[in-house]
Amino acid sequence: MPDEPIREGRRMIHGPPATLYREVNMSSHHPFDASRRGALKCLAFGGLGTVFVLSGGILTPVELALAADQKSSAATAGVPLFLQISDSHIGFNKEANPDVAGTLKQTIEYVNAMPVKPALTIHTGDITHLSKPAEFDLAAQLMSGLKITELHTVPGEHDVTDGPGTEYFSRFGKASDNKGYYSFDHQGVHFVGLVNVMHFKPNGLGGLGDEQLEWLENDLKGRSSSTPIVVFAHMPMWTIYEPWGWGTGDAGQAMSYLKRFGSVTVLNGHIHQIVSKVEGNITFHTARSTAYPQPTAGNGTGPGPLTVAGDQLPKMLGVTSVRIARHPLKATLDDTTLV
Template structure:
């Protein structure tokens, strides 16, 4: 279940009941924008400009925020696919447990952990109960979630919302504020045919949600499916995302974090930077490499190189946001 403070509140929660690349992008451009497995992506926000680069996976993403006890630090995990059975990963519960242990062994205790969707593989009651119980082991103040399409199979997400949707709106969207950052959690996996879809009600929620915010407020948006056209042929895009992004263009810094594609990718468009996260379950092929995004079997002993978590640090007043990728290996 999502557990989060009231809108515009910093009060902590305590419960857990809660071709390649973008269409038309050349391979050279893709390599310049992406670090597929591993590698730290550092975002520096200064004067309203977002500058990013791929850095070494071991510590090069560190900023002054990392050692600041007053900094906001959170972790993104994604695509645990509890219930999956197949040669790409014969023990997804085991690798998800390793991811949880990795979160708990970080040099800091994150203010919250966000699971950005596909918590389960088949959205059964048993799978939801299992992943919920597993996440009680996370050492953090709060846990947030957004659903993936695998969490909405057969019932338009009703089972997901019964388990994780307390306090959310519509199909499970919500927002909250902490440490001077405004967070928006969106659902683009319920009403979809091929591409992700937000819908008019949710788009209107975003319009009203950000209307009173100062333009220098850092914005972080969570969704499962990317909010940019990463590879529409595989459904790696959201058909009406531009309508939401239009309401965010006036803000000096916007960061959109998604799952779904099971690999790292970063892309900037003006004031908005998009980061796709890796998975704790199994890798998918790079865009266009194969007829469909099916689970990939990697050489023995190399699976953990393709799995991981993401840590984010932000120190209020310095306009620095650090996004670091941590492999399970």
């Protein structure tokens, strides 16, 4: 296998044949409103979030825009288990999206319009942009409009800019005893929230730390290997692009505890785009932001808000569904444009 990835259209394959890494490029050939207002409307529609469906013991992520469309019921067949939202960045007001509160509100409206709503919501971090009390207050006000009352969160690095994350933990720390990492069970699925934004590695990669890794090992002990596991953390739990810090330096140790389970889904945010990978029984999936896009790995001088001309933004939007079969393990990703 060569050092550089082999590109097959929109598919990128790294490492051994058992590892599938897919970077999704999205395009639209439909008419669009080229104004900034129209572009932001498209951004909200394409970056809403992901609803996860449990059907026959299989977790299937479906783009929220499809789930909210009653005409697309075939795409969401099964029991809606939970919804993932990420990177709302409340407080950001630059050109890439001067109204992040508006796009989060639109996200919530789509969720509330779903014909069958999931029982819980997971937010995978960067709820705010600068960890300011007013930003958390506005985010809480907006998310209180969700008709899904059970909310679980993990912090992103933008939620803990003060170091200890005082504002974040004062609002969201109860479930984890102010540690940030915790677990719970829902409909036969074991959920594990991890924090990888408090112990950064020298190269900018996220870190879990020894204490949290020991806790994870103990949390998983004694659980049946047939239990579906969902892990959620802010930064990717595998190295997507090390020069930009897109990964978690000690994630390998965590994966060693998880590999014995027959179905593991790892959900992250941080990079503001969909990238998926299947390795053994573990499926990795990063979510789009509700705030703004970022460049794809290695394109440009570094990560950050990507300002896109109104006539280009719709070309970056689309929907992705993932079907995961367990026997034998196979991941199928279907990419379609929005309209």
